Amino acid sequence: MHAQNIIDTLKLTASASGKYTNMILDRTNNHLIRLSVMTEPFYWHQHPNSDETFMVLEGVIALDLLNTTLELSQGQMYTVPMGTVHRTRPVTERSVNITFELADMETVRIDF
Template sequence: MNEKIDFLTLAAQAKEAYTNVLTQQNNNHSVRMSVFSGQYPWHHHPDSDETFICLQGVLTLEFRDREPVILTPGQAYTVLKGTSHRSHGSGRTVNLSIGIEGRATVMEQRPLVD
């Protein structure tokens, strides 16, 4: 894909409670845009780091073994592969996530500590 993408226009078109769309692929990486409020379940990616870039709202990345990271528009953070995490949007949140295309996502059915 070699075209200009307006993420904020795409986000404005998202009407579902949770929207996650592939927006770009570059070599073996993908850029996905998520629009949501609320909390995504605990999970990890065993084979890929995942970089989050906050575009709108406040995105909190929670971890089992350390303090959360809070992102506001224009901020980014990389979750290293294998790290258990979940994301939480305070109100409507728009963010990009970048990682290896086709990366495995292991959903963690029961919280270890919550």
């Protein structure tokens, strides 16, 4: 691996500001790897054409599904199946997570 390919997630999360920061870290085959820093909930939504995998780097996130809530802490990972209505929200003051998803993933907002 060459030095210019190294992605420093600690530096990126330290520079994040605002209520929600989401950035593409890399592309692998036909997937994106994203870094998200959250201080408040993301809206309810679903992805009709892609699973979405979350891996927590810092803090705790709640993964709200229609009938249950999962809490993921540092080092834990969970995959939301394609078409599942969900939202994420930080349980701690802020949460940092990596998501893995199809590059052309559709996001459909759900308003209750």
